[in-house]
Amino acid sequence: xxxxxxxxxNNIDVFHGTFQALWNVSLEVRRGExxxxxxxNTSGKxxxxxxxxxxxxxxxxxxxxxxxxxxxxxxxxxxxxGITQIPEGRRIFPDMSVLDNLxxxxxxxxxxxxxxxxxxxxxxxxxxxxxxxxxxxxxLSGGEQQMLVIGRGLMADPKLMLxxxxxLGLAPIVIDELFKALGRIKERGITILFVEQNVKRTLQEAxxxxxxxxxxxxxxxxxxxxxxxxxxxxxxxxxxVCD
Amino acid sequence: xxxxxxxxxxxMMGILLGxxxxxxxxxxxxxxxxMRLINLAxxxxxxxGSYMAYALMSHLGLDPIVGLIIGIPVMGVxxxxxxxxxxxxAFGISAEAPLIIAFGISLVIQNANxxxxxxxxxxxxxxxxxxSFHIGQLQFPLSYLLNFIAGIMVMVTLREFLIRTYLGRxxxxxxxxxxxxxxxxxxxxxxxxxxxxxxxxxxxxxxVFLGMTFPFTPTxxxxxxxxxxxxxxxxxxxxxxxxxxxxxxxxxxxxxxxYFFGAATQMLIVYIIVLFILAIRPQGLFGR
Amino acid sequence: MIxxxxxxxxxxxxxxxHSWLLYVFLFSIYLAMANMWNLLAGYSGLTSxxxxxxxxxxxxxxxxxxxxxxxxxxxxxxxxxxxxxFAFLISIPVFRLRGIYFAIGTLVVPEALRMIFYLWRPxxxxxxxxxxxxxxxxxxxxxxxxxxxxxxxxxxGSIFLVGFILRSKLGLGLAAIRDNERAADSCGVNVFxxxxxxxxxxxxxxxxxxxxxxxxxxxxxxxxxFNVKWTMTLLLATVIGGMRTEEGPILGTIVVVVLYFLLAxxxxxxxxxxxxxxxxxxxxxxxxxVGVLRHNRYYRSLTQFINTx
Numbered sequence: 001x002x003x004x005x006x007x008x009x010n011n012i013d014v015f016h017g018t019f020q021a022l023w024n025v026s027l028e029v030r031r032g033e034x035x036x037x038x039x040x041n042t043s044g045k046x047x048x049x050x051x052x053x054x055x056x057x058x059x060x061x062x063x064x065x066x067x068x069x070x071x072x073x074x075x076x077x078x079x080x081x082g083i084t085q086i087p088e089g090r091r092i093f094p095d096m097s098v099l100d101n102l103x104x105x106x107x108x109x110x111x112x113x114x115x116x117x118x119x120x121x122x123x124x125x126x127x128x129x130x131x132x133x134x135x136x137x138x139x140l141s142g143g144e145q146q147m148l149v150i151g152r153g154l155m156a157d158p159k160l161m162l163x164x165x166x167x168l169g170l171a172p173i174v175i176d177e178l179f180k181a182l183g184r185i186k187e188r189g190i191t192i193l194f195v196e197q198n199v200k201r202t203l204q205e206a207x208x209x210x211x212x213x214x215x216x217x218x219x220x221x222x223x224x225x226x227x228x229x230x231x232x233x234x235x236x237x238x239x240x241v242c243d
Numbered sequence: 244x245x246x247x248x249x250x251x252x253x254x255m256m257g258i259l260l261g262x263x264x265x266x267x268x269x270x271x272x273x274x275x276x277x278m279r280l281i282n283l284a285x286x287x288x289x290x291x292g293s294y295m296a297y298a299l300m301s302h303l304g305l306d307p308i309v310g311l312i313i314g315i316p317v318m319g320v321x322x323x324x325x326x327x328x329x330x331x332x333a334f335g336i337s338a339e340a341p342l343i344i345a346f347g348i349s350l351v352i353q354n355a356n357x358x359x360x361x362x363x364x365x366x367x368x369x370x371x372x373x374x375s376f377h378i379g380q381l382q383f384p385l386s387y388l389l390n391f392i393a394g395i396m397v398m399v400t401l402r403e404f405l406i407r408t409y410l411g412r413x414x415x416x417x418x419x420x421x422x423x424x425x426x427x428x429x430x431x432x433x434x435x436x437x438x439x440x441x442x443x444x445x446x447x448x449x450x451v452f453l454g455m456t457f458p459f460t461p462t463x464x465x466x467x468x469x470x471x472x473x474x475x476x477x478x479x480x481x482x483x484x485x486x487x488x489x490x491x492x493x494x495x496x497x498x499x500x501x502y503f504f505g506a507a508t509q510m511l512i513v514y515i516i517v518l519f520i521l522a523i524r525p526q527g528l529f530g531r
Numbered sequence: 532m533i534x535x536x537x538x539x540x541x542x543x544x545x546x547x548x549h550s551w552l553l554y555v556f557l558f559s560i561y562l563a564m565a566n567m568w569n570l571l572a573g574y575s576g577l578t579s580x581x582x583x584x585x586x587x588x589x590x591x592x593x594x595x596x597x598x599x600x601x602x603x604x605x606x607x608x609x610x611x612x613x614x615x616x617f618a619f620l621i622s623i624p625v626f627r628l629r630g631i632y633f634a635i636g637t638l639v640v641p642e643a644l645r646m647i648f649y650l651w652r653p654x655x656x657x658x659x660x661x662x663x664x665x666x667x668x669x670x671x672x673x674x675x676x677x678x679x680x681x682x683x684x685x686x687x688g689s690i691f692l693v694g695f696i697l698r699s700k701l702g703l704g705l706a707a708i709r710d711n712e713r714a715a716d717s718c719g720v721n722v723f724x725x726x727x728x729x730x731x732x733x734x735x736x737x738x739x740x741x742x743x744x745x746x747x748x749x750x751x752x753x754x755x756x757f758n759v760k761w762t763m764t765l766l767l768a769t770v771i772g773g774m775r776t777e778e779g780p781i782l783g784t785i786v787v788v789v790l791y792f793l794l795a796x797x798x799x800x801x802x803x804x805x806x807x808x809x810x811x812x813x814x815x816x817x818x819x820x821v822g823v824l825r826h827n828r829y830y831r832s833l834t835q836f837i838n839t840x
Contacts, residue, residue, distance in 0.1 A: 053426060079428030091423040093416050104416050107409060108428035156428055281635055329810065336817045339578050342634050343770060344813050350763055350806035358800065465759065469642060472635050507650055514643040521636050522624030 006031045006160055006191050007052070007083070012061035012071075014044075014051050021047040023215045024061075029160065029193055034186050036202045036223075037195040039212035045195045046088065048212070049162050053085040054078040065160070080108045082159035088168065088195075090145040092152075094138035098129055101137050101148055105155030114157050121188075122151040125181050143174035147181070154185070161185070163194040167201070179205050203227050252381055253498040259383065261494025262391030263456060265487040267449040267467055268474035269397055270442035276481025277418040277438040280330065280341050284349035286468030288443060291352055292318060292450020293459050297365055307367045307451045314447045322443025326436045349464065356461035367454035386456045393452050394487065397445055402483040404441075414438050418481055466510065473517035552679050556747065558788045559686025563740040564761075565768040565780035566689040567733035570696065573774035575729045576709045580762050581621075581637035584644050585614040585734040586741020587756040593742045594751045595653055597668040607742045614738030615731045622727050638759075645757035664752025667745060678747050685739055692736070694777055701725060760802070764791075767805050771812050773821030782820045 007029040014022040021044045029035050039045045050056045052063060054075040063071045070078055093101050102122060106115040123130040126147040132140060140148060146166060153161055163182075167175040175198075182205070186192055196202040203209060203223045211219040211226070219229060271285045282288075292314060299310035325348065333340040374385040405411040417424040417434050425431050453459065453467070470493065478489025493513065500512035564582060571577040589610030596606030625636045696702050704725045707718065745751045764787055772783025787805075794801035816822050 055422070055425065074430065075425040076428045076430040079426065084428075085426045087423060087426060091420050093419045093423065095419060096412075096415065100412060104409075104412050104424075104429075105427055107413055111428070112409070152427070281632075283634075283638070329814070332814055336813065338576070339572060339774075340813050340817065342578055343766060344810050346763070346766065347806045347809035347813070350802055351810070354800070354803035354806065358803065465642070469639055472639075508646075511643060511646040511650070514639050514646065517639055518624065518636065518643070521628060521632060 004031045005029070006066065007193075008064045009048075009052070010062045010064070012051065012058035012063065014047055014056055014058050016047070016056075021215050022051070022058075025212075025215070025217055026061075027210055027217065027220075029191060030208075031191055032186070032189060033191060033207045034182070034205060035191075035193045036206035036209035037193065037212060038199055038202055038209055039195075042214060043212040044215040045212050046164060047215075049085055049087075049164050049195065052078075052083065052162060076108070079156055080110060082110075082157070083162065084153045084156040084158035084160070085162040086149050086153045086164060086166070088164035090142065090149055092137040092140075092145050092148055094136075096137055097133065098135055098137055098140070098148060099133040101152050102129070102133075102155050105152035106157070108156060111155060111157040115155070118155050118157055122154050125154070125184060126151050143170050143177070146170065146174075146178060150178070150181070150185075154190075158190060160191045160193065163192065165195055165197065167196060167198060175201070250499065250502070253502040254495055255378070255381070255383060256387065257495030257498035258491055259387035259391045259494070260498060261491030262394035262487075263387070263449070263452060263490075264470050264474050264493050265490025266390060266394040266397055266445070266452060268471040268478075268486050268490055269394075269401060269483060270445035270449070271471045272475045272478070272481060272483065272486040273401070273414075273438055273445075274442045275475060277414055278330075278334075278435055280345070281472065282442070283342065283345040283468065284352060284464075285442070285446065285471060286466070287349045287352040287356075287464035288318075288446045289450045289453060289467055289471075290356065290459055290461065290464045292447040293367065293454035294356055294360060294365070294450075295447070296367055296451045296454055297360075300367060300369075306369055307455060311448060311451055314451065315444050318443040318447035319440040322440035323436045325443075326439035327432075330439065331432060331435060353461050353464060360461065362460055362462075364458040364460045365454070366458040367451065369455065384456070386452070390452045390456055393448060394490065397448055398483050398487045401441070401445070405483065410434075410437060469514060469517065473513060473520070476517060476520050549675070552675060554788060554792065556679050556682045557791070558784055559682040560740045560744050561764060561768055561787060562686040562780060562784045563689040564737050565765050565772075565784050566693045567736050568765045569769045569774060569776075569780045570693055570729055571733050573769065573776075573779075574697065574702070574705045574709060575726055577726060577730065578634050579637045579730070579733070580634055580759070581640040582733075582737050582765060583641040583757045583759070583761045584617065585737040586744070586761065587641070587644060587648070587751075587753075588617055589614045589738030589742040590745035590751045590756060591648060591665070593745065594665040594667045597670070598665065603667065603670050603673070603746065607739070607746065610742040611735045611738035614741075615735040618731045618734030619727070622730055626723060626726060626730075641757040641759070641762075645753045648753040648757070664750055666750045670746060670749065673746065675747075678743065681743050681746075682740075685736070685743060689736060690777070690781065692732075693780075696729075696732070697777070701728060705729065763802065763805065763809075767809055769819075770809060771819050773819030774817075776818070776821045779819055779821045786820070 005028050007027075009025060009027040011024050011026050012022060013020060013024060025044075025048065027048075037045050037048065047056065051058055054070070054073050054077065058071055061071075062069055065078075065081060065083060068081070070081065070083075073081075093104065096104070102119060103115070106112050106118060111118065128144055129147060129151050132144065137145065137148060150161075150163070150166075153163075166178055170178070179201075182192060182194070194202075194206070203226055206223050208222050209220065209226055210217055219226065221229075267286075267289055270288075271282060274280055274282050274285070295314050295317070296307040296310050299305040299313060300307055303310075305313075329344055329348065330341055333344045371385060375382050376385050376388060377383075403411075405415050413424065413429045413434050414437065416427065417429060417431050421431055424434075457463075474489040474493050475486055476489070477492055478485035478487065493516070496516055497509050497513050501509035504512065564586070568579070568582060571579045589607075592610035592613045593603060593606030596609060597603050601609070621640060625633060625640075628636050697705075704721075707714070708722055708725060768783035768787040769780050770783065771786050772781065773779030790801065790805065794804065812819060818825070
């Protein structure tokens with residue numbers, strides 16, 4: 001894992017209409033790492049993800065990807081550059097088949113060329129998708145749908161994958177499988193930024209983490225450093241479901 | 244007692260008529276399915292297609308179907324433009340804005356047609372549009388059959404397009420989940436433009452066949468809008484096949500209703516059925 | 532404000548020219564209807580395209596009433612009541628429809644009514660030609676001045692009515708619904724009931740305005756009555772002036788009436804231009820004229836002055 005900075009967020013303010021969601025947020029993602037974003041529901045983590053993906057734009061500050069300023073780009077352009085978001089809520093295209101869902105993931109021109117290749121790799125990561133490829137997406141189980149959206153994200157040939165609340169509502173054994181898959185994805189050289197609610201599990205899997213609290217970065221550091229921090233436990237008082 | 248045999252004529256007519264209704268409604272179904280926009284101007288856009296064909300026919304002597312070679316690209320570009328510069332912006336303004344703007348477009352087209360062509364009713368009469376064909380002892384207008392065939396062809400073309408091509412699938416995806424589609428790298432603004440352009444093209448085709456079947460005036464658009472809407476409501480939005488079946492059903496309802504209650508009440512029965520379906524199952528028979 | 536009303540009311544007495552009376556008459560009728568439409572679409576989120584049904588039903592009630600011996604003024608009020616009842620009845624199916632479905636449902640209703648009144652002749656013989664219209668009987672002794680005053684009262688009254696509603700509990704509930712219907716619902720705001728009240732009130736006033744209009748015109752027939760042109764005019768008036776504002780419909784109606792008379796000679800063009808203006812206003816200045824004016828200091832101080840009186 002290098003220290004080369006892939007994505008750099010510089011002091012951004014982001015608004016939802018007149019409501020300010022992010023205050024002076026700075027963050028960096030290093031190539032090849034598994035970075036975690038931890039925060040309660042109102043911390044602004046989805047806003048941050050949406051801003052990186054271009055669904056929102058910072059009112060102040062900038063975002064750089066591979067040293068290029070992407071703050072004002074449209075979502076489809078950002079996907080073209082190599083950043084893919086797996087949004088929360090398992091947003092499959094419910095009435096399309098598994099295969100169609102995957103294929104549409106390779107819509108961008110860069111990804112289209114490598115479609116067959118990436119499809120094979122997606123099936124390698126998640127064999128169940130190949131099994132169910134003709135099934136209509138909404139008939140899949142929660143865990144399978146999550147695999148589908150991750151697979152679909154992979155089809156976009158990303159350099160950086162943003163994963164929002166992957167384990168919400170899933171059984172621990174399924175979550176384990178998913179994290180294992182993420183590990184294999186990371187081994188392929190894809191950088192992962194993931195947002196999770198389960199602090200303990202997150203710090204087990206991540207290399208580094210940032211903690212967001214009401215729109216500001218409260219803490220950051222390596223997983224080891226944070227595991228002992230009291231503030232982390234405080235940030236999750238009342239939110240943490242198990243343990 | 245009225246035997247079933249007597250009903251064959253109205254039922255057949257209804258089916259064939261339904262093909263035309265479906266043809267008119269397919270464009271509306273796409274736009275509604277993809278953008279959740281009821282294009283109030285759709286009926287008038289179809290009539291615009293009819294008038295365009297009329298212009299080509301009277302000035303250049305072009306058979307209306309042949310005239311589509313010009314009509315399709317023109318309407319397609321027009322559609323893309325309307326979406327990009329008018330409707331697309333409307334969505335960001337307020338919830339009612341797209342509706343109001345569509346309404347405005349509708350009136351602009353109606354009155355532009357009225358000025359250009361006078362309120363006199365026109366028709367696209369060709370050598371074959373007045374012919375009839377026989378099934379056994381029963382006689383039907385040939386134009387109805389042509390409409391039906393055109394309807395099936397357009398429906399199948401659209402269906403295949405939506406399922407097989409990247410662009411078609413992108414349109415489908417954008418209609419099911421805009422945000423997820425954007426995150427896939429789909430330029431949803433541009434996609435909406437294409438969807439609207441496709442809808443306009445199907446409106447152009449519909450206009451031609453409509454013009455060959457019925458006389459039309461600048462204000463005919465409103466009644467066809469209601470029919471198109473009824474078709475989409477019955478069949479379910481976004482589904483091409485569903486819209487087609489919806490058209491057939493509506494056609495049969497109209498002709499059979501007219502058979503029992505008299506020709507003058509035909510449209511009224513259609514309106515009542517539309518309101519009825521809206522009340523009990525707005526998403527249609529095949530809708531999501 | 533009061534002063535201007537008094538001045539307008541004096542018109543017939545001081546022998547103002549007939550055309551002036553006509554302008555103000557039409558202005559008042561449209562104003563009442565536009566205010567109601569603003570209430571529906573601007574403040575309650577109900578983009579109702581079925582206004583012609585209300586004015587038509589009221590007008591027909593009055594007209595048919597005069598044929599069976601009911602005096603016109605009873606028919607006038609009765610007509611408005613009929614319109615309100617009709618609104619109540621159709622609200623049951625139509626309110627289940629969201630947004631765009633609602634618009635289409637309400638678009639179909641006047642069309643259906645047009646067909647019905649085209650075919651149905653409850654009294655009297657066949658009119659010559661194809662029309663199914665009715666003359667309104669027994670109104671020869673009603674002077675233009677009277678009609679003028681009725682309209683003026685209604686028009687000005689509608690301004691106060693809207694103002695009153697918006698400042699009442701109903702208005703508060705409506706504002707909540709418009710902002711976020713589901714949130715309002717979960718806060719205990721009875722969404723259906725509030726929308727219904729607004730719908731019925733709007734139907735009643737629109738019916739009254741329509742009946743008064745037909746009182747003036749003297750006859751009524753289906754295709755001009757249940758016609759989308761009414762809706763167009765109301766839409767235009769409200770949008771040009773500024774939706775969701777109290778002054779908007781007033782300003783917008785002035786513009787519309789002026790346009791109407793300017794372009795009366797060019798029948799087709801007038802609607803064409805209105806359509807273009809509608810699109811233009813929605814895109815360029817969705818808040819209408821009021822939106823533009825509000826940026827102006829003088830206008831702001833003027834409205835403050837009026838409001839504190």
